[in-house]
Amino acid sequence: MQLCLAIASAWPAFLGEPITLHGNTLYISTELGKEVIQRRLKKLFVQPPLPISASYKPMVYASRTNLIDDLPKIATMIEKLKPVLIVIDNLRLAFAGADTNNNKEITKLMFILLAICESSKATVIITDHFRKHTSGQLSDSDLQAGSGIxxxxxxxxxxxxxxxxxxxxxILKRGKSRHFEEGDTAKLLRFNPETFWFELVSDAVNEAEHVGIRSLTEKSEQKDMAVALRSQGKTLDQIAVILGKGKATIHRWLKPDGADPD
Structure with a gap:
C-alpha cells in the first residue's frame, strides 16, 4: 500500500530505491475489510515521509470474493485506471479454495496473473507467506509456503x-530475479507505529544477525547450519560471514570426514 502511494504521488524514491516510473496504482486486498483499510490509509496520510499528491490515482479495492470470480470486475477496473502497478494481497485468500500446494493448480493461477500483467502492461506484485518454523533460516525461495512453481x-x-x-x-531482501543478481545483503527497515510508514535504517545488513543464526551457540548447530548454507549454494566466504567464523573453520566443518581439531 505504501509503495502504491509513493508511485502515485510521483516520489523520486522509496526506501532507498529510485522510482523511475510513476502512474496510477491498484491495490487489491483480499484479507482486510474496507473499514480496516480506510483506517490504515487515514493514518498513512497524516505524516508521510513526503507529500502525498494527486499526481496520479492510487486506487484501493477490497474484496473477500475469490479473485477468479471477481476477475471481470477487476479487468474493467484495470482498463479504466490503466495502472502501472497492481498489488494483490494475498495469494492464498485471493484464490480461496485452490490448493496452493498443488503444482498444477498454482500453475493455472500464475498464468492468470501473468495474463493480467501482459494485458495491462503493469507490474504485478502478489504477497504470500513463509512456511512455518522458518524464522531461524536465511531467506530463500524454498522457504515460501505452497508450491515452488x-x-x-x-x-x-x-x-x-x-x-x-x-x-x-x-528485513527486506531480494531473492531470485530475472533482471538482477541475487542480493547477499538485506535492507533493514523500521516500522514506525506512530505513522504506520516503514523507514530505511540501513541499505545493507547481514541477514543472519536478524534471523537468529548468529545466536547459535552449540558447535553442532553451527556445523549443521554451515552444511545447510552450503547446500543452498553459498560459498565458503559467504558462510564464514553469515556465521561469524573464519573461512578455515568453515572449510574444516564441511570436510567429508567431518574432522574438527578444535
Whole structure:
C-alpha cells in the first residue's frame, strides 16, 4: 500500500530505491475489510515521509470474493485506471479454495496473473507467506509456503520478514530475479507505529544477525547450519560471514570426514 502511494504521488524514491516510473496504482486486498483499510490509509496520510499528491490515482479495492470470480470486475477496473502497478494481497485468500500446494493448480493461477500483467502492461506484485518454523533460516525461495512453481514463473522474489533484534525492525531482501543478481545483503527497515510508514535504517545488513543464526551457540548447530548454507549454494566466504567464523573453520566443518581439531 505504501509503495502504491509513493508511485502515485510521483516520489523520486522509496526506501532507498529510485522510482523511475510513476502512474496510477491498484491495490487489491483480499484479507482486510474496507473499514480496516480506510483506517490504515487515514493514518498513512497524516505524516508521510513526503507529500502525498494527486499526481496520479492510487486506487484501493477490497474484496473477500475469490479473485477468479471477481476477475471481470477487476479487468474493467484495470482498463479504466490503466495502472502501472497492481498489488494483490494475498495469494492464498485471493484464490480461496485452490490448493496452493498443488503444482498444477498454482500453475493455472500464475498464468492468470501473468495474463493480467501482459494485458495491462503493469507490474504485478502478489504477497504470500513463509512456511512455518522458518524464522531461524536465511531467506530463500524454498522457504515460501505452497508450491515452488510461483518462483519459477515469477520474475523476482522479494522477502519481507521480522527481525529478531527489535519488534519494529523488518528485513527486506531480494531473492531470485530475472533482471538482477541475487542480493547477499538485506535492507533493514523500521516500522514506525506512530505513522504506520516503514523507514530505511540501513541499505545493507547481514541477514543472519536478524534471523537468529548468529545466536547459535552449540558447535553442532553451527556445523549443521554451515552444511545447510552450503547446500543452498553459498560459498565458503559467504558462510564464514553469515556465521561469524573464519573461512578455515568453515572449510574444516564441511570436510567429508567431518574432522574438527578444535
Amino acid at each position: 510461483k518462483s519459477d514463473l515469477a520474475d523476482a522474489d522479494f522477502f519481507l520478514r521480522k527481525s529478531a533484534q527489535d519488534k519494529h525492525y523488518r
